[in-house]
Amino acid sequence: MRYRTATAADEPGLHALWAAAFPDAGTVSALWGQDQGRHARTFLAEDDSGRVVSALHYLPRPIRSATGRPQRVGCLGSVATLPDARGRGHVRRLLAAAVDAMTADGCAWSLLFTGTPQVYEAAGWRTFAAPGWSGPLAERAPHPGAAAVRLSTRADLPALRALRDGFDATRPLTTVRSADDWEHRVPVWYAPPAAILIAEDTERAPSPLGFAVLRHPAPGEAEIAEMALAPGREAAGAAALLSAAAIRARAAGATTAAVRLPAEPAILDALPYLLAETVPATTHYGMARPVIAPTAEVLATVTAPGAVHWYGDSF
Template sequence: MHLRTATPDDVPSLYALWDRAFDAPLMVPVYETDDGRLDRTHVALDPLDGRVVGSVYWTPRELGGPDGDTLRAGGVANVATAPEARGRGLVRALLARAVEQMERDGADVALLFTGTPDVYRSSGFETFDVPLLRGAPRPVDDPDTAVSDPADDALAASAPGPGTEGDAPVQVRTDRLPGVPWPAWSAAFGWEQLAGLHGAFDVVPGGPRPLATRRTAEHWERRIPLWYSGAEVFTARAADGEVVGYLALEPGPGVLKVRELGVDLTAERAGEVVDALARTTLHRARHHDSPVVEVRLPAHALTDRFVAATLDAPVADTDTTGMLRPVRAGSDAVDRLRDTAAAGVGFHWPGDYV
């Protein structure tokens, strides 16, 4: 087998390999948001016909470190081997090339997510645990008052009159449902509003949240709409239309997953915002007839409040799909990252998967 980085001529057979290997319709669109992708895509070529029969791709990320610092990470994805080429150590060889390139690029750690962790252990990766909770949704008796995709003036018209804005209840608006083509971000639903809330929620005393990606404008503009395309997105709004919280829910067979929650932790009405988004979660669980709601969020008092409002008799579980390995950082730094994740403080959001 011939191993090298990918070229434009490899793209047709590379995509054909991924089509055979994965049931993941977002894989290619997400990959194509990375303008430097080919230079970081390592491929194995069949010596007879030049087809791509193995691949490993990685992309740089800035992550919160274990001590309030920032680490440079290489996010690994799109790992595939054609059935006829398996058993030859291609994944291990391609990962070794990728890690060497990460080291030259200044990466401290490598990060990936997988349902087959044993494939990666021989390449130095070890899993980390992320706590989550599952339970039946609590009963909800009040009517669903969420506003569905209103025009800008409709939102203003529904607001209370002058002098009542501070006492008016938070209103939840439906901004995105699965299957609806994602338009450009708008003034009424702009990424900057969500980014501010995400940044305010994604901190811990002393610095950024360990393991969390430091999202850039490009991530919000290009990648987040793709990850949210299969999710329901809701915003909590004050009477003047200001976005004061948001929620991403992913409906699936038998379970409604809470994928993202964003609230300004320091805001005076943060608890009220969380309560409003929890009620929306219960209404959507009833709409989808979901017997289970899964909450996978970082540890915080507001997360506890959200869980208490949504789950009846929650059961603790663990997500073990994440894996880390040191590159330029010492193994102690990776161990401390893994410890923060197990404690629910370190966290990597599904919207930041590579």
């Protein structure tokens, strides 16, 4: 068994591994292919026959700290092991190699998301909570305010970027999105049937109030995975967007919805436009590990009020 970084010759083997491990392997491979430094940041286990049996990848991303200052963070993903090679410590060895590489790369800390935290706890990652709510979809009338909500188009990209940058200006745990992120990464995660809804003030057009992302993670279920609101217009934007999302979700056959947004007053006040009954649904999928930064600094970031990592910044 050999443990090493990847080369271009390993790409077919990596794609085959991810195809065997992930239902969305095409997305995993597509996003991995956008990392120009992917080979040096991909660690794999190769058996004696030359087969790639386990692998992981980290991507350095600028993520805002508890103070709002961007830090270089090693975002870990694409972790997979073939079924017949599991339970042999491959991921443990690859994680150790990745931590060494992230240290040399100047990463302050490392971030990952998983449903199997025990795999990473022994290597120093710790879970953190993210706020959320769920419940049956509301059947209220459309929000009566002076706002129109529609599907966004590519022409709305400057407005979406401005809303996102403003809403996240100092928000902990958010990624500082580049033009390339908007061009390539966001469309992958929010491809149809997901919808980016934009709300506009009909009395002060063109005046965007905010945008929200509506996803359907499973049949009969809807999810609000992202939102950005214009400063000073948060209440109007949140109410209009969640009301429109409820109408659109019901039309798509959904009966329940989940909300993955920060617990801010405007959002909390608008939840009844989406949910008939609001049930707290905190998640613990996020995990963080200090690399160069002190543990207390990393903990302050992932637990800061308003901290959120948007689904569209997945890796």
